[in-house]
Amino acid sequence: MSAIAGPLAISAWSVVSPFGLGNAAFAEGLESTAGPGTTVPGFEVRELLGAKGTRAMNRITGLAVVATRGLLAEFGEETPGERTGVVLGTTMGSAESMMGLTRASLTGDRPDHIEPALVPGAVMNCAAGQVAIWHRITGPNATIAAGRNSGVLALNYACRLLVAGRADRVLCGAVEEHSAARTALQGAAYGQRADEIGEGAVMLAVEPEEAILERGARSLASLVAVESRTGADPESALRAAVGLLLERTGLRAADVRAPGLRDTALTGECAPGTDVRARIGDTGSAAGLFELAGMLASARAGYGLITGSEEDGTASALLLRMHEPALAGAR
Numbered sequence: 001m002s003a004i005a006g007p008l009a010i011s012a013w014s015v016v017s018p019f020g021l022g023n024a025a026f027a028e029g030l031e032s033t034a035g036p037g038t039t040v041p042g043f044e045v046r047e048l049l050g051a052k053g054t055r056a057m058n059r060i061t062g063l064a065v066v067a068t069r070g071l072l073a074e075f076g077e078e079t080p081g082e083r084t085g086v087v088l089g090t091t092m093g094s095a096e097s098m099m100g101l102t103r104a105s106l107t108g109d110r111p112d113h114i115e116p117a118l119v120p121g122a123v124m125n126c127a128a129g130q131v132a133i134w135h136r137i138t139g140p141n142a143t144i145a146a147g148r149n150s151g152v153l154a155l156n157y158a159c160r161l162l163v164a165g166r167a168d169r170v171l172c173g174a175v176e177e178h179s180a181a182r183t184a185l186q187g188a189a190y191g192q193r194a195d196e197i198g199e200g201a202v203m204l205a206v207e208p209e210e211a212i213l214e215r216g217a218r219s220l221a222s223l224v225a226v227e228s229r230t231g232a233d234p235e236s237a238l239r240a241a242v243g244l245l246l247e248r249t250g251l252r253a254a255d256v257r258a259p260g261l262r263d264t265a266l267t268g269e270c271a272p273g274t275d276v277r278a279r280i281g282d283t284g285s286a287a288g289l290f291e292l293a294g295m296l297a298s299a300r301a302g303y304g305l306i307t308g309s310e311e312d313g314t315a316s317a318l319l320l321r322m323h324e325p326a327l328a329g330a331r
Helices: 023-031 045-049 059-073 095-107 126-135 147-163 180-190 209-214 234-249 276-280 284-298
Strands: 008-017 084-090 141-145 169-176 200-208 221-230 302-309 314-322
Touching: 008 023, 008 059, 008 147, 008 209, 008 284, 023 276, 023 284, 045 059, 059 084, 059 126, 059 169, 059 200, 084 126, 084 147, 084 284, 095 180, 126 141, 141 147, 147 169, 147 200, 147 221, 147 284, 147 302, 147 314, 169 284, 200 209, 200 284, 221 234, 221 284, 234 302, 234 314, 276 284, 284 302, 284 314
Parallel strands: 084 141, 084 169
Antiparallel strands: 008 200, 008 221, 169 200, 221 314, 302 314
16 A cells, blocks of 8 residues: 555546536536436537637547646636646547547558548547646646556556655546447447446646645645555455555545445445446546545545456555535635
């Protein structure tokens, strides 16, 4: 287990989800009994960001850029500068852009007869780079591609940047798009239907709690500890990771809300919290941070646990201490 040095905390959050744009829409959607679907309604990149620089912007990049815009609005900052970093979790970037570019290369008269403007979108770290370019963030920039472990590992990486003194604040998040390409991949890998696959972006501001207090604000959640494990199967790996977190922090499973835990021996012991996946579908690499967003939206104090696991037997878990109030954010 790795204890989070600092202490470090989340000071603001921003969500783009199938409930709509923004934290209020997300919180209200979780309370509603109406089904929202699994895609962000009415999400058109050019309408939200304008025509300049968006002609070839793919959906996953647009989701990340818009979510980051909402996060920065919490601070009233237009230019975060060189002491702010970006860490973005993803499965593989935009599967739609990658497969589209490959298809164009194979079906064109020549392999190089492709639209040059489409090439950046087919690179895995395109979204993180565009977040920095659009919002003039010149600090460290990283993409964490670890499937459903991406949310936990992105937060861990953000903490490492802060502890190492590489940044004063890190904008950390995860993003996933709903597309024909991703639907085909998820269907082949997990047997999922299109209506089971969700999309969206979650962005969090992570910084030292001392800095939050100095500007007269309150942290929303303190980062306590993180653990990752490998095993013969994802269930046993996740059980080991969660078990170590609880053992070394002296907590009981019943003391912790863990909305993402399912099909493990701990499911019946941890408090369930809001099952975001059941409402908006499988958001892949962003699932862990959507779990965290659900806990932030509930504005309940206590311990929370976000998790991730993949079929290759890798698993991760992050323990947080949730504070009140959460929805208002920090400015």
